Amino acid sequence: MWCQRLACLLRARRGSSGHRWPWLPRGPRPILAVPARCHPTAPASPCCAWELHRDHLELRYGSTVMRLDFVWLRDHCRSASCYNAKTKQRSLDTASVDLAIQPQAVRVDETTLFLTWPDGHVTRYGLEWLARNSYEGQKQQVMHPRILWNAEIYQQAQVPSIDCQSFLETDEGLKEFLQNFLLYGIAFVENVTPTKEDTEILAKRISIIRETIYGRMWYFTSDFSRGDTAYTKLALDRHTDTTYFQEPCGIQVFHCLKHEGTGGRTLLVDGFHAAERVLHQAPEHFELLAKVPLKHEYVENVGGCHNHMIGVGPVLNVYPWNNELYLIRYNNYDRAVINTVPHDVVRRWYHAHRALTAELRRPDNELWVKLKPGKVLFVDNWRVLHGREAFTGYRQLCGCYLTRDDVLNTARLLGLQA
Numbered sequence: 001m002w003c004q005r006l007a008c009l010l011r012a013r014r015g016s017s018g019h020r021w022p023w024l025p026r027g028p029r030p031i032l033a034v035p036a037r038c039h040p041t042a043p044a045s046p047c048c049a050w051e052l053h054r055d056h057l058e059l060r061y062g063s064t065v066m067r068l069d070f071v072w073l074r075d076h077c078r079s080a081s082c083y084n085a086k087t088k089q090r091s092l093d094t095a096s097v098d099l100a101i102q103p104q105a106v107r108v109d110e111t112t113l114f115l116t117w118p119d120g121h122v123t124r125y126g127l128e129w130l131a132r133n134s135y136e137g138q139k140q141q142v143m144h145p146r147i148l149w150n151a152e153i154y155q156q157a158q159v160p161s162i163d164c165q166s167f168l169e170t171d172e173g174l175k176e177f178l179q180n181f182l183l184y185g186i187a188f189v190e191n192v193t194p195t196k197e198d199t200e201i202l203a204k205r206i207s208i209i210r211e212t213i214y215g216r217m218w219y220f221t222s223d224f225s226r227g228d229t230a231y232t233k234l235a236l237d238r239h240t241d242t243t244y245f246q247e248p249c250g251i252q253v254f255h256c257l258k259h260e261g262t263g264g265r266t267l268l269v270d271g272f273h274a275a276e277r278v279l280h281q282a283p284e285h286f287e288l289l290a291k292v293p294l295k296h297e298y299v300e301n302v303g304g305c306h307n308h309m310i311g312v313g314p315v316l317n318v319y320p321w322n323n324e325l326y327l328i329r330y331n332n333y334d335r336a337v338i339n340t341v342p343h344d345v346v347r348r349w350y351h352a353h354r355a356l357t358a359e360l361r362r363p364d365n366e367l368w369v370k371l372k373p374g375k376v377l378f379v380d381n382w383r384v385l386h387g388r389e390a391f392t393g394y395r396q397l398c399g400c401y402l403t404r405d406d407v408l409n410t411a412r413l414l415g416l417q418a
Contacts, residue, residue: 048127050108057106059113061127066134070101073115076133077123139322145417146383147183148273151367154184161188161375168205175414178206182411182418185380186268192255194373196398199255202376207406210249212242213300213307220397233392238269238360238385239331242401243296244309248329250404252379252386254397256371261393266377268367269385271328274359275316278352285352290316292349296329297336310336315356327382330360360385371397378402 046062057073059066074097075090077083082092098118105116113125131137149157159180166173167189181187192198200217203209209216242248254266279286291314298309317327341349359365368389371377379386382404411418 046127048108050106050113052106055102057103057113059108059127059130061131064131064134064136064140066130066136068130068134070103071097071099073103073123073125074101074117076125077121078125079121079123081121082123135321141322142324143319143322144182144324144326146185146272148276149184149270149367150273150362150365152364154270154367157184159184159187161190164189164191164193164202167202171414174205174410175416178407178411178414178416178418181378181380181407182416185270185272185384187378189376189378190374192374192376194255194257196257199253199376199398200400203253203400203402206410207251207402210401210403212245212249212401213305213309214401217398217400220399221395233390233395235390236267236388237332238267238387239333240271240328240385241331241381242311243313243329243331243334244298244311246311246313248311248327249381249401251402251407252381253399253402254371254377254379254386255373255399256375257373257396257398259372259391259393259395261391261395263389264391264395265368265370265389267385267387267389268369268379269360269365269387270383271330271360271385272325272383274356274362274365275325275328277359278356282352282355285355286316288345288349288352289356290314290318292345293340294329294338295336295340296331296334298334312340315353328385330356330385 047060048062049060051058056067056069059068075092075094077092078085082090084091101117103115104118105114107114108127111127113127113130115123115125117123132141147153147157160176162173162177162180167177177187177189189202192202196217196219200209240248241252275286275289278289293312293314296311298307300307311329313327313329315329316325317329318325338346338349369377381401408418
């Protein structure tokens, strides 16, 4: 249909030099274009067709229909004068681009889109690049491939722990660890010397350690040395950490150095799996949890520690262009007074929160593990909730938080999608 319409319009334009395309504004120079075509452009190339509009180019490539604004097309030019290929940075001053710019000529061959601008500058785009980087292309892609799991799915996957020496000394071991971590949100390293110093060496292999109000590397005992329930022997319900930070810590590291007693198993729950079930069962609940901002608060006045932290954000955080969930902020201990929600929304929010909580508390979603000296657990704090059963005796953990950006950076440098 596109091809027939364009061919007719183009034939009409060639028949009379006084006619202009009806959707283009009058200007000193008309836009020139070759006839639109829709056919296999190469043995394995997708079908391609295009149509010019007043302010954008509509391009069909395979099954993707892209609407590419002319300013966007000029701004993203990858020519040597507009983009530094060595630094991977834009050289073009975006503020210098005319916001009413239109190309003087457009041409498409088997693999490339060519645009000639009023100043004579030529921009070239690979069609595959456009399909990947257009808004419409991004809507069809996930930023972070994952495997959602409950206890049975994770146990049946038999995800291996990585040996400490392989993790520290080989890219293969590190890559396998990071692949497991990216897919499942948790990963283990075995045969680690049970000291804080060796745990720190392990953590620094993949990231800069994020120093917080808890320090850089912390010891964790039941001495109530901090104003937090975690520093007791009580059970802890599933939660994510540092919800009271504007940007919650991305990765958490746990290493049990000693436990002389009973209980104390660690609970792990895939928050994204639970949220996905809510999305399918009650999408209106998912939408509300993704839109309503809440305050989380941490107030501490114990010994020499005096802190008052407040973080604001919805329970579920999604990328707006593809609705992909990337962060869950769930901590009933630290949720502050709900005063950011109007009265006609509060009750609906409680219903949505109850639906998510019910999924998080389903027994089949609970993965229980016993942390032991020598086995280090890495947790994606933006995805996987953790908790703890009550325990007796002396139990000592060490650990730290890692900067999420650095972990993902390490993964990308090893060729992983992160």
